[in-house]
Amino acid sequence: MAMENSLLKNPRVLLLLAGVIISLIFIYPHPTDDGIDTNLKYGLELEGGSWLQLRMQGAIIEMDADPSQIIQSEYSTYLDDKDLEITRVKSDSIRFVTTKDVTRPQIEELDYGTASLLKEEETTLVAISTTKEQVIQTYLQNYLDTEVKILQTEDGTAYEIRTNTSETQVEQVLAPIGGKLLNYVEGVSSETRDDTKQILDAKLNGIGLKDIPIRTIGDDYILIDLAGVDIATALRIAATPGKFEIRIQTEGNQTNQTAHVLYGDQITSVGIPQQYEGAWGVSFRLKDEGAVALRDAAIRYDATTEPQNHHLIMYLDNNEIFSGPLAAGLAQNIQNIPVKDLKAQTGMGEEGGQKAKELQVHLRAGALPVNVEVIGSGQVPATLGAQFKEQLGIAGIITLIAVALIVYRRYRHREIIMPMLITTFSEVVMILGFAAAIKWQLDLPSLVAIIAVIGTGVDHLIIITDEVLHKERGELPTERIFKARIKKAFTIIFAAAATTIAAMIPLGYMGFGALRGFAIVTIVGILIGIFIARPAYGAIIKHIIV
Amino acid sequence: MDRIDEAIDTYFNKFTIRQSIIIPLVVVVISLLILAATTLTIGTPVKLGMEFVGGSAIIIDTPQTPGELQAAFSDYPLHSEPREHGNRKLLQFESMSQEKQNELTNFAVKEYGSENVEMRQVGEVFGKSQQIRAVQAIVIAFLLMAAVVLILFRKIIPAVAVIFAAFADIVFAMAMMGVFGLTLTFGTLAAILMLIGYAVDTNLLLTTRVLKRKGDPMVQIKNAMKTGLTMTSTTLAALLVLFLISTISYLAVSSFTRIDIVRDIAVVLIFGLLADVMNTWMFNTGILRKYVIMPRGRR
Numbered sequence A: 001m002a003m004e005n006s007l008l009k010n011p012r013v014l015l016l017l018a019g020v021i022i023s024l025i026f027i028y029p030h031p032t033d034d035g036i037d038t039n040l041k042y043g044l045e046l047e048g049g050s051w052l053q054l055r056m057q058g059a060i061i062e063m064d065a066d067p068s069q070i071i072q073s074e075y076s077t078y079l080d081d082k083d084l085e086i087t088r089v090k091s092d093s094i095r096f097v098t099t100k101d102v103t104r105p106q107i108e109e110l111d112y113g114t115a116s117l118l119k120e121e122e123t124t125l126v127a128i129s130t131t132k133e134q135v136i137q138t139y140l141q142n143y144l145d146t147e148v149k150i151l152q153t154e155d156g157t158a159y160e161i162r163t164n165t166s167e168t169q170v171e172q173v174l175a176p177i178g179g180k181l182l183n184y185v186e187g188v189s190s191e192t193r194d195d196t197k198q199i200l201d202a203k204l205n206g207i208g209l210k211d212i213p214i215r216t217i218g219d220d221y222i223l224i225d226l227a228g229v230d231i232a233t234a235l236r237i238a239a240t241p242g243k244f245e246i247r248i249q250t251e252g253n254q255t256n257q258t259a260h261v262l263y264g265d266q267i268t269s270v271g272i273p274q275q276y277e278g279a280w281g282v283s284f285r286l287k288d289e290g291a292v293a294l295r296d297a298a299i300r301y302d303a304t305t306e307p308q309n310h311h312l313i314m315y316l317d318n319n320e321i322f323s324g325p326l327a328a329g330l331a332q333n334i335q336n337i338p339v340k341d342l343k344a345q346t347g348m349g350e351e352g353g354q355k356a357k358e359l360q361v362h363l364r365a366g367a368l369p370v371n372v373e374v375i376g377s378g379q380v381p382a383t384l385g386a387q388f389k390e391q392l393g394i395a396g397i398i399t400l401i402a403v404a405l406i407v408y409r410r411y412r413h414r415e416i417i418m419p420m421l422i423t424t425f426s427e428v429v430m431i432l433g434f435a436a437a438i439k440w441q442l443d444l445p446s447l448v449a450i451i452a453v454i455g456t457g458v459d460h461l462i463i464i465t466d467e468v469l470h471k472e473r474g475e476l477p478t479e480r481i482f483k484a485r486i487k488k489a490f491t492i493i494f495a496a497a498a499t500t501i502a503a504m505i506p507l508g509y510m511g512f513g514a515l516r517g518f519a520i521v522t523i524v525g526i527l528i529g530i531f532i533a534r535p536a537y538g539a540i541i542k543h544i545i546v
Numbered sequence B: 001m002d003r004i005d006e007a008i009d010t011y012f013n014k015f016t017i018r019q020s021i022i023i024p025l026v027v028v029v030i031s032l033l034i035l036a037a038t039t040l041t042i043g044t045p046v047k048l049g050m051e052f053v054g055g056s057a058i059i060i061d062t063p064q065t066p067g068e069l070q071a072a073f074s075d076y077p078l079h080s081e082p083r084e085h086g087n088r089k090l091l092q093f094e095s096m097s098q099e100k101q102n103e104l105t106n107f108a109v110k111e112y113g114s115e116n117v118e119m120r121q122v123g124e125v126f127g128k129s130q131q132i133r134a135v136q137a138i139v140i141a142f143l144l145m146a147a148v149v150l151i152l153f154r155k156i157i158p159a160v161a162v163i164f165a166a167f168a169d170i171v172f173a174m175a176m177m178g179v180f181g182l183t184l185t186f187g188t189l190a191a192i193l194m195l196i197g198y199a200v201d202t203n204l205l206l207t208t209r210v211l212k213r214k215g216d217p218m219v220q221i222k223n224a225m226k227t228g229l230t231m232t233s234t235t236l237a238a239l240l241v242l243f244l245i246s247t248i249s250y251l252a253v254s255s256f257t258r259i260d261i262v263r264d265i266a267v268v269l270i271f272g273l274l275a276d277v278m279n280t281w282m283f284n285t286g287i288l289r290k291y292v293i294m295p296r297g298r299r
Helices: A002-009 A011-027 A067-078 A104-108 A132-144 A167-177 A190-206 A231-239 A288-300 A328-336 A349-363 A382-411 A414-437 A444-469 A479-510 A515-545 B003-014 B017-042 B066-072 B098-112 B124-153 B156-179 B186-198 B200-212 B217-247 B260-293
Strands: A030-032 A035-037 A049-057 A059-064 A085-089 A093-098 A114-119 A124-129 A148-153 A156-161 A180-186 A214-217 A221-227 A244-249 A258-263 A267-270 A274-276 A279-286 A312-316 A319-324 A341-348 A371-380 B055-061 B083-085 B088-093 B117-122
Touching (some): A002 A515, A011 A414, A011 A515, A049 A190, A049 A231, A067 A093, A104 A114, A132 A156, A132 A167, A190 A349, A221 A231, A231 A371, A258 A288, A267 A349, A312 A349, A319 A341, A341 A349, A371 A382, A371 B124, A382 A414, A382 A444, A414 A444, A414 A515, A444 A515, A444 B186, A444 B217, A479 A515, A479 B124, A479 B186, A515 B186, B003 B217, B017 B156, B017 B260, B066 B088, B098 B117, B117 B124, B124 B156, B156 B200, B186 B200, B186 B260, B200 B217, B200 B260, B217 B260
Antiparallel strands (some): A030 A035, A049 A221, A049 A371, A148 A156, A214 A221, A244 A312, A267 A279, A274 A279, A279 A341, A312 A319, A371 B117, B055 B117
16 A cells, blocks of 8 residues: 555656546546547548548739730720720820720720720720729730739739639730730639638538538648538539529519529629728629620510619529619610629628628629639548447457557566556547547547557557566666666657657648648657656556566 | 577577678668569559549449449449459549549439448549659658667767668568559558658667667677567557458458558558568667677777
8 A cells, every 4th residue: 555655646657647637537438328428529531421622723923014015906906906006004094096986885895994985087086994903904814714813912913813724824825915924823812712711611501511610721722521411412512603593573672573584604703892982882794695684684674764663683592692773874774785794782881891792602603713623522421430430449459458468478467567558548548638638630540540659659668668677587676776777768768759750740741631630649649658658657667666 | 588588599599690681681672673663664663542643432332243333333434343342342433524523423422322432532633743742751751760860879880770771661661562552542651651750669779778788789689679579569469450450350240341541551560560670680780780899889
């Protein structure tokens, strides 16, 4: 009894005890209706579910081009006018003179900006109000056939191309207008990444999946874990847009009487929420076909003459998401020509701003702002995950027994085997406790790492044991000799731990998906082993033989 | 004197220092030749698995035979014939376009039921980009390990002997991957990295005992060997259990299943540790014996 008491006063043993107790509190094993539950979190492989790894495709470029050259080249081709002449370039407008007979809608067709025309006898003077950045953005959009976003960076202006575009592709597009590509980086801006994440969040919430962990890695990768969702469903949610539809009220103010106008495939681009004279709104653009369909519907149901009585209503997957009248000016315009650029107004103040943000997501029909590529996906059925868990649990127990048999064959003293097994078992408990404390998701490789720790942890205990028992079996080493030997044993153990940690660092740092768990558990296991478990074992064994 | 001591004595009587250095060197050369031959035929020293070239694998719990499955999935680019592990059948596919992949996923889930389908897929471009990172990880891990060893011993010959022994372990394990048809997967990569850190443990024990302890080096070596062999046998036991449970346990217990990533890790570590027994107790021991006999060798 006296022996046990003094052992319990040893700080190293106390530390181990405290470690195990704290770990047990974190793990918190508690009985439930179907067995014993713990606070341990398991990864998808063990819980069942599916996962998606997405890469956002895009490029951020810095470039220089002369806007007047773009306008010259674009309009001389478009108007078939070789003599088109740029007359004046200001920071907010560009003017040119053409001999062709042109109209304002014609000029605006190319999307470079709003135009004003001054007809003279032989020629027409055209002024387009636009900026250099807008001209470049529009040019890139037209020729790369994708959305391009202007980014204001510390070094000036950059353009984000929102689809997979190679450096050569960009150079080819810039060549005809004498543009220079100054910098090309594959990827998207963090803003776009956050937008994408937000839209995914909205979509998953939309189908009732709350609190789905969506993680971003760097600026380019998004990882989604969907517990309890099969992979086919996961792909459908993340990779395909919803069904967007605009309908129009046919009878005055009776919302249930509506007629189809167009579907989401007619929307080519959606702007970011902006304030127009205090009211928030989102601009979007229709295809020619869609613009005609809208005009026909507006005229047929008198929305051009009585806009207030014939709201346009937007639906996403058959849920109403927006309802509003045609603006007075727009109603008049639409009477004359099909209008491609539209704005949906959502109201004033913060609420209007929030609504505009949501509407922007919906207008995209849940389509993501950038193209995403599925770089990895998978699923493990829940029953199989449970099977993996059970099997590895059994493997852990058998391993412990096998190791116990081997050390027993070697030492044949229960006084040595029991502390060894208890120390090893404590190490496992502490690793699990650590995992529970930081809410680490245990996956298959992590569990393998824990079992490997049983193997390597025992190794270190064997080093300590042999060092201490060395040559003088039967003779009791004095306390001084004992201390020196323990020190030597720990030199080897620390060295062995250092090399293993060194080898695991690249894995933990570079993080090959699932392997981070393996590296982190191994490193944590080693640290717990050398700082808590093995010193305690040293103290216990000293007690036994001194 | 127990049986282990006797065996160790017999071993040292049987092999000369020269033999104990040359035999492991021959094994290293053969391993390197295997890796070189593999590189010449397929372009990489070990065959790359799905994680590093892209593609997909589907494991279906179904009574259908591999032949029936091959017919059912004939629309998709099967990489090899379906394999059978108990009731679970493994189908591997080459990478395909995203649309085709989605179609395959939907087909498998619909046809066999989501609860019976395990699948994983890796994009081709992404997979290939991981190749460089895998090489980087192995090289960095090895250099870090070597740095630790050099700092520990501060003597060139013993340190290099330890580093070379670790190198020989890894080369042997990789060569055996080729011989037994294992591919480089996340599992085997993790095992190779683990081996880098772990294979030096017994070498560290041996070299520290010989260099830093007073007394007859031969006695130190024999003592270290006894400790080291006990260490290796416990770890091998743990790995063997993992290997059996993850690979063939389903033959004995029908509800059990193969767990490939676990098997991968276990197999590579087992080969590495077997090589380590030879490289530590033949090669490194031989070098150390020569080193301590040399007049300027000791301190």
